[in-house]
Amino acid sequence: MNNKIKSIVSNHYRIPLAEVLYDAKHGKHTHFELITVEITLESNLTGMGYTYTGGKGGSAIHRLLVDDLAPVLVGQEADKVEQLWKMLNWHVHFVGRGGVTSFAIAALDIALWDLRAKSEQLPLWKLLGGNQTEVQAYAGLIDLNYSMEREQEVIAKKLEQGYRGIKIKVGLDDLERDIQRTRSIRNLIPSDIEFMVDANMKWNVQDAIWIGKAMEDLSVTWFEEPTLPDDFAAFRSIGEQIQIPLAQGENLHTLFEFQAALQTNVLQFPQPDVGTIGGITPWLHVAKLCADRDLMVSSHGMHEMHVSLLAGVPNPGYLEVHSFPIDQYMLHPFQFSNGTARPPDVIGHGVVFDQNKLFSFLLENRFF
CATH class of the missing domain: 3.20.20.120 (Enolase-like C-terminal domain)
Incomplete structure (x- = not known):
């Protein structure tokens, strides 16, 4: 199987909550955000990853992901998951450790693990x-x-x-x-x-x-x-x-x-x-x-x-x-x-989003 990453699609959604929620430091929650990625290999196998926010910061996460992280993954061997995780961290290490950087890398890393499980024909x-x-x-x-x-x-x-x-x-x-x-x-x-x-x-x-x-x-x-x-x-x-x-x-x-x-x-x-x-x-x-x-x-x-x-x-x-x-x-x-x-008894991690439900909440879509 060709494990090289061919393309990446990334989406940013802002989704309203059914009721306004409160906590002691973040205050009012009216929405949560999803930042999703789909990685496609040269073999056409796909892996899905994502992260989330409590309603703030999603645009910054998505910008880092699409401007700096996703482009360096294209052409890489997807089965080298730990090596790629380290590469992504060092790629933006000078400008950010933790925070927005960790959120953005999470979406990509989860997609890579989905691919690994699918390539082995196993649930994660x-x-x-x-x-x-x-x-x-x-x-x-x-x-x-x-x-x-x-x-x-x-x-x-x-x-x-x-x-x-x-x-x-x-x-x-x-x-x-x-x-x-x-x-x-x-x-x-x-x-x-x-x-x-x-x-x-x-x-x-x-x-x-x-x-x-x-x-x-x-x-x-x-x-x-x-x-x-x-x-x-x-x-x-x-x-x-x-x-x-x-x-x-x-x-x-x-x-x-x-x-x-x-x-x-x-x-x-x-x-x-x-x-x-x-x-x-x-x-x-x-x-x-x-x-x-x-x-x-x-x-x-x-x-x-x-x-x-x-x-x-x-x-x-x-x-x-x-x-x-x-x-x-x-x-x-x-x-x-x-x-x-x-846990879902399906190949991969089993999280597959319903695009029909999410479509109206889409803020930005990017393709590499």
Whole structure:
């Protein structure tokens, strides 16, 4: 088979959410964005990749991808995935490590892994060595501005759908009000259901410790992103002074940031996001780092992709089913029931977008 990359098509979409969502740092979410790529080989085999945003920054990601990254891939051998990932990083290393660069590289890297799995005639999770057909899943809510009536309605629906874990947003300016709200919500959730809280980097060390201690009697599974993600000294200080396990990962955009976070020795629930860390290649490296520390690896966002990654590694933790419904724009539905998700038993990673559903949200299309 001719593995040389013949062409790349890239699309940028901006998709409205069904309702406005809020969190502590990003504020209002009205849309999410998709940046997709399709890589075609000389053999005409195609691979699909993508990344996403919370509604901002997609144009910058797409410009970097189409102006600087995709052109250098054309003509390369697609099966050299790790080598190509390193090449893309070094190609723009001087102007950006992490951030927009990692998002753009992620879309291309995911497409290359799709091609690798298709060339081997295997589902991605089996290519990775997985033999699990189910992954634990929880519902990740973006609910900071919900009324208690709306909160109760949403949680009841998630429990009815079979979720065995619920994550809520915390991070109101008034700490006393925030803990009262958290207690009220905890009372809506049965004690045998996992309960996670996510502060979206809201607090300084003092406030994070205060609210962490105030939640210690609420059977909280984890306290996510209590402070700025790359202030590792602050993160360590919080973890050493509260009893609730800490989680983070979505805002750690390089392998080196994850290494530093793990070296704090207080990160108990690592959550790499394949769309923000640079793709499947670094995601797998993070999973190995976690395994070396006897930690399970969980996920953030892109549940339709992460289900295959978690099923493919020996140390799967929790799959977050995110509030950005990317899976609603796929041809093959995301499979979830009774608290678990199932990886797609199809060749490749199985994420195929429905272009008829996406077409009206297209902002830009580029071809190489």
